[in-house]
Amino acid sequence: AAGVIQSPRHLIKEKRETATLKCYPIPRHDTVYWYQQGPGQDPQFLISFYEKMQSDKGSIPDRFSAQQFSDYHSELNMSSLELGDSALYFCASSLGLPNTGELFFGEGSRLTVL
């Protein structure tokens, strides 16, 4: 079965640089989510898109932006990177939240900022 695909899996950037993460949700899922997870922490919700329109916004810094395209893939753009942005970034997709409570997560993109 198709899963959520994220790229790149690993990314190393310098401070003040820009990074772009890509996500391909499971076909026919109506919602895409982005989460940030630091070491030993719970996944922190950043932003979600429902049917390609921005839906909910969480603790996403102003330096970050995201969008979902006509082919349903989504990108998370991070600018002026800081050391504290080093984390695992997960994309997830769902169909039917909140009735199912189930998100399907990608394997994540590990960002390291030096």
Add this chain to the structure above:
Amino acid sequence: GQSLEQPSEVTAVEGAIVQINCTYQTSGFYGLSWYQQHDGGAPTFLSYNGLDGLEETGRFSSFLSRSDSYGYLLLQELQMKDSASYFCAVPSGSARQLTFGSGTQLTVLP
């Protein structure tokens, strides 16, 4: 806003039963989910309770009491591979986001 409380660590031995509790405070409640996450891996959905009562899926069961704002995940016949972090989570906002608890690190000893 949303607040979910769960124990930070639990330790048990192989073959045992362990219960991980979760209490929550939400401005709107749809249901309670449970996720498992191994180190460096992705969160994986385990179960969801939209109504009060017990849901059973193999060795894992989950319980919800809406009147008590409380739920738990029950893991039976523990195996070494069950060593992981377990998160309770609730849909929140416009329901297009899932808010996670701080997670419970389960260690299964031989």
